[in-house]
Amino acid sequence: MFRSDGQARLLAELFLSGADELNLNELAQRAGLAYGTVHREVRRLLDAGLLSERRVGQARFVRPNPGSPLSRPVRDLLLVSAGPVPLLAAELREIAGVQGAFLYGSFAARMCGEPGDAPNDIDVMVVGTPDPMAVYDASRRVGDQVGREVSPTIMTPDEIGKRSGFLAQVRSSPTVPVIGDLPWQ
Template identity: 40%
Template sequence: MQDVQARSQLLPILRSPLVGELLAWVYLHPDDACSVTDLARRFAISQSTVSREADRLVSAGLIREVRRGNLRLLQANLDSPLTGPLTELLTLTYGPASVLGDLLQHVDGITEAYIYGSWAARYTGEPGPLPRDIDVLVVGTADEDDLFDAARKAEQRLGREVNVHRVSAKAWRNSPRDPFLTAVRSRPRFSIDLAGDQP
């Protein structure tokens, strides 16, 4: 469960990381209508918290809601003059989680994937400058060429270098003396959602 009171370190003009994640998800999936229930599950937060943040964003005209009976669906407000600039800001800050999840879910042989390094540090609240690149650890047997292709596509969307490092599941779980893996394990890391079950 994330701290909804913490100040966003990826985009400090936002009230909280949850606002960044919520906006990034709806703006980077503009054709999808996301239910409050599914968004709460995706971000491991209560439905009431998502609903409260959604109320603020709807009131500000940044997202729009559609009601289908008792179901409340949220979408990016693509008619807003802020759509273009806001999408770009969200892509640069909170976009890596969404973009990499969308791309890596289609690569066979991945059992786990993580963003580590400076982006993960900012995501978890460590202050510092906006990351210049995105470091990704892929666990499994995915083909290196497929990972390279996914990284290049991610770079095009995110506007920065994406470095992918692949390790076997055995190495990830059983290499206590590997300095690289020890460093990745000991520092903040973000688990990339590979399920592909968009809200």
């Protein structure tokens, strides 16, 4: 849908993360992209009028351009395609006891380029000892925004380190980090 996965991650961080604006270094870190790539993508998006820029000394801060007629449609596309990652990250970071999180299942597989039917839901593994109701509530809020049910599974670090058929399947399938690194890396 987007020119590249990197561009989609960059746009998702700008349009969906809840940050008012991000400097290019923050954006590179949050999107998992090299600074040079972010610099080029931001230039293209500024030229297209999708972003606006503010400079403070040498620092460049960018944000979605509220005056662009493309901002709303791009945000809507991001919500459905790349939205769960930054939205879940923002929600789950606020919950005490969350040590990490990642997507798995069919939604993660489609994000990683595997062909298949459109996913019905989004599976998220939350690692830690959070209040389950807080995780379920956060998942519901994100699901409401992206138009798909978000199905959380919560495991402690000890549980995720054990052997099971379910975890073997998760480890051998595509996953997408949401918070932190994958627990088996």
